[in-house]
Amino acid sequence: MRSKCASSPSSAKTRAATARIFSRLRRASARSGRPVLEVMGGLFHRRELLSGGASAYSHRRTGDASTSECRAHTAVVRMVRAHSHPEERTMSLPLEGKVAVVTGGASGVGLGIAQEFVDQGARVVITDLQQGPLDQAVATIGPKSSGIVADVTRLANMEAMYQEVIARHGHLDAVVANAGIGAHAPLGAITEEQFDRTFGVNAKGVLFTVQPAIALLPPGGTIVIIGSTASIQPPAGMGLYGGAKAAVRAFIRSWIQDIKGSGIRMNVLSPGAVDTESLRRALGMAQGADAVPAAIRTMGEGNPTGRIGDPREMGKAAAFLSSDASSFITGVELFVDGGMAQV
Known part of the structure; x- marks a missing residue:
């Protein structure tokens, strides 16, 4: 079933909410120097995108947002992507925005x-x-x-x-x-x-x-x-x-x-x-610096993969x-x- 949030803004109320949210995102981006999409992710976590009423964040978490604000959320995502640089539009990295x-x-x-x-x-x-x-x-x-x-x-x-x-x-x-x-x-x-x-x-x-x-x-x-x-x-x-x-x-x-x-x-x-500096340092103290490479190889030989x-x-x-x-x-x-x- 298609989500209610799949629609684009249609009402004056929705358009106003969209503009308000996007304006806040742009100001936050200018202040922090961070990409707009990254700012958006952070503000969703902090529940700061909407002032008053149910938020897009709470819709995502609890499903209790109004239809207009739900549509506003979708519109903001589209608007942010449209105004971002190409490299900012694809949130493909696994930990992007975290x-x-x-x-x-x-x-x-x-x-x-x-x-x-x-x-x-x-x-x-x-x-x-x-x-x-x-x-x-x-x-x-x-x-x-x-x-x-x-x-x-x-x-x-x-x-x-x-x-x-x-x-x-x-x-x-x-x-x-x-x-x-x-x-x-x-x-x-x-x-x-x-x-x-x-x-x-x-x-x-x-x-x-x-x-x-x-x-x-x-x-x-x-x-x-x-x-x-x-x-x-x-x-x-x-x-x-x-x-x-x-x-x-x-x-x-x-x-x-x-x-x-x-x-x-x-x-x-x-x-x-x-294979860390601390391991190599410990091996050096125990066996001498010249013996470290051989010691590392020996440790690896005992592993099913043949290395550490x-x-x-x-x-x-x-x-x-x-x-x-x-x-x-x-x-x-x-x-x-x-x-x-x-x-």
Whole structure:
């Protein structure tokens, strides 16, 4: 059946509503320097297109808009596309118009995820502990990114970070809880400090990343938590790390029930070995710099794919879980490990 919103404006009331909405879009675009289509997506999320009465946004979400405003919504979409540059008319990128936060985004897997999100159309805010690495990462990612110093283990820090994101972009659509640390200590040698730090960043930090975001995400918003194959296959000496990542998996199983009806989806993405600077640095410290290339090859030979992962591959998987292509996927742990945890 054809939707009521398929009609073009016909009444004076509809034409007036169309003109009013489009005028607001053009002013917002001029103020922000953002494409009109992108502004439109943000304003729909914030319910700011219509002043008074039922909005096109509420029609889309609840179906209670009047026919004239419904037609106005369709007309605005057509008008915006007609007045946009050709490259703005096709919203073909999976994350086009979305605003995403990636914690621990200044290096490694987080940086790869942020780069992939921008390539797929999103505006990305990365967080990390120091301004210098953030500035370098933003320069690498490009103008659709920005950085905020924030400590995931401090709830007040994360709440303030999200408020800054809203101030900059007007809305939030996707969160990637990537910040994490490794820990290697066999049973019998684990210290209280190691336990507190590992679980503080890898478990409490995930909680403090996710919890303040829930109230800001719209229906269709997404959360991706970066786990690890260590959640099910922790090697010797990695009990702390594996335990913290297993805790994250348990979080998700409960949280998807807590947020039932919100329209928000959350999943765990668990990488295996990934070729990052931190991995190469750790191998260099353990075996010497000259031995790193051979060590990387050896690690790959044990994988069913014959190699280890790349940060951008983690980014592609995170982008999938943050896009409409995964609209019926929530609560899963997706292993992006070349099959290593499955054999």
